[in-house]
Amino acid sequence: MxxxxxxxxxxxxxxxxxxxxxxxxxxxxxxxxxxxxxxxxxxxxxxxxxxxxxxxxxxxxxxxxxxxxxxxxxxxxxxxxxxxxxxxxxxxxxxxxxxxxxxxxxxxxxxxxxxxxxxxxxxxxxxxxxxxxxxxxxxxxxxxxxxxxxxxxxxxxxxxxxxxxxxxxxxxxxxxxxxxxxxxxxxxxxxxxxxxxxxxxxxxxxxxxxxGGKSPCIIEPDAALEVAARRIAVTKFSNAGQMCVAPDYLLVHQQVLEPFLAHLKKSIQDFYAADGVRNYHFGKVINEQQFGRLLQYLEEGEIWAGGNYDAATLHLAPTLLGKVRPNARVMQDEIFGPVLPILTWNTKEEALRIIEQNKNPLALYVFTENSETANWWMHNVAFGGGCINNCSWHLTNHRLPFGGxxxxxxxxxxxxxxxxxxxxxxxxMKTPTWFDPALKYPPFKGKLNLFKKVLR
Structure with missing residues (x-):
């Protein structure tokens, strides 16, 4: 048929x-x-x-x-x-x-x-x-x-x-x-x-x-932390994190970890309420196989927010995972769920080494108020597409190509x-017939210098 x-x-x-x-x-x-x-x-x-x-x-x-x-x-x-x-x-x-x-x-x-x-x-x-x-x-x-x-x-x-x-x-x-x-x-x-x-x-x-791939999100020391937290939370936890261009992990500069974390937790609370696993604005994991895979990631770091779940309804709360080792499985797989690992860095080279473990991410996100800093990241990481001071919304612009x-x-x-x-x-190519110079036809002997001038 x-x-x-x-x-x-x-x-x-x-x-x-x-x-x-x-x-x-x-x-x-x-x-x-x-x-x-x-x-x-x-x-x-x-x-x-x-x-x-x-x-x-x-x-x-x-x-x-x-x-x-x-x-x-x-x-x-x-x-x-x-x-x-x-x-x-x-x-x-x-x-x-x-x-x-x-x-x-x-x-x-x-x-x-x-x-x-x-x-x-x-x-x-x-x-x-x-x-x-x-x-x-x-x-x-x-x-x-x-x-x-x-x-x-x-x-x-x-x-x-x-x-x-x-x-x-x-x-x-x-x-x-x-x-x-x-x-x-x-x-x-x-x-x-x-x-x-x-x-x-x-x-x-x-x-x-x-x-897909592991799309990194970089928080520079000069980032607008409250805005960054809100824009990351709304895209990372949309569709319960099951989005190919969701931030897959955060690279937060050590200087701003504590204040940024406070803003991120507040954004999750504001958007999804304390009982986020059952909130109107929060979806479920697609099936038991994916749900079981996501639960395994919770054992690979320290839960800084969320972590509660309901296996019967396939709901997993928005979860922040700290103290994650760069070589943990959660940092090798595309997460595709409401689990967000948070790593810290002090030098750009240190952050780049983490990104290079999973080359060519589908997206890259950078939060900074400095254009030179933003451009440095745009030029030093090979990725599909991305945003400066935003996450994921580039895919809604008809004038931008979307792909990896x-x-x-x-x-x-x-x-x-x-x-x-x-x-x-x-x-x-359409060629008129009114102009048909002999130099285009044999014999070619003696025409080399002319050819060198014409074909360049």
């Missing part, structure tokens, strides 16, 4: 009707309308899977996708236009341009932490670029996956956009071995991303890998970067 479905998608892409502006525009409008029509069902599903409240669900899931759609609709005509580029002297008087072209049939594999957004946001780019798509949502967020399936059925022709359910470890290899996709877009862990990359390489399929490097990913998306990811830029 899946094979027949994939062949139908391939046939649709071959018809090239998806290349038109009107087709792309209609797909985006239908997605937006259907998404809003299922808003109530999405809230229910996200609460079931992750205990997300409606406000968080709107900002990080539904509204995020709507914003991507609106931005694509606004700029789509311009993105589709040929892009003039210069032409070298050797080819005078030719003119050159880049022509965006759809890739064909793309596979989008989503994770469980933002189970709606991280499937549909890439789909916006794929549709804007004129592609057919297969979506594979995470089976670990089953309620949201079921709503996604209904949205796709209501919004799209199944021969143009299809959704496949099932165990990803089985379904994804089956599809990728039976069918050659024109692009694979994967969001998830580095370990699984490596497997997806290997499957794609067998058929020379290009990939975008949006992976090295172990944290390959490629980027959001806004125009999504359109480019799912397009092939044809390089085309």
């Amino acid at each position: 899946q094979h027949i479905q994939l062949e139908a998608l391939q046939a649709s892409a071959a018809r090239r009707h998806t290349h038109s502006y009107e087709w792309r525009r209609q797909q985006l409008l239908r997605l937006k309308e259907t998404l809003l029509r299922h808003e109530a069902a999405i809230y229910t599903a996200l609460y079931s899977d992750l205990k997300k409240n409606r406000e968080e669900a709107w900002i990080t899931e539904i509204g995020f996708v709507i914003s991507e759609i609106n931005y694509a609709l606004k700029h789509l005509k311009r993105w589709m236009q040929p892009r003039r580029v210069g032409t070298n002297l050797l080819n005078f008087p030719s003119r050159s341009y880049l022509q965006p072209e759809p890739l064909g049939v793309v596979l989008i594999i989503g994770p469980w932490n933002y189970p709606l957004q991280l499937v549909l946001a890439p789909l916006v780019g794929a549709l804007a670029a004129g592609n057919c798509a297969v979506l594979k949502p995470s089976e670990y967020a089953a309620a949201t996956a079921a709503v996604l399936e209904q949205i796709v059925k209501d919004a799209f022709d199944p021969a143009e956009v299809a959704l496949v359910q099932g165990d990803g470890a089985v379904v994804i290899p089956q599809m990728m071995e039976a069918f050659r996709f024109d692009h694979v877009f994967y969001t998830g862990s580095t370990a699984v991303g490596t497997l997806v990359y290997g499957l794609a390489a067998k058929k020379l399929v290009p990939v975008t890998l949006e992976l 490097r090295g172990n944290s990913g390959i490629g980027a998306y959001h806004g125009a970067f999504s359109f480019n990811t799912f397009s092939h830029l044809k390089g085309i």
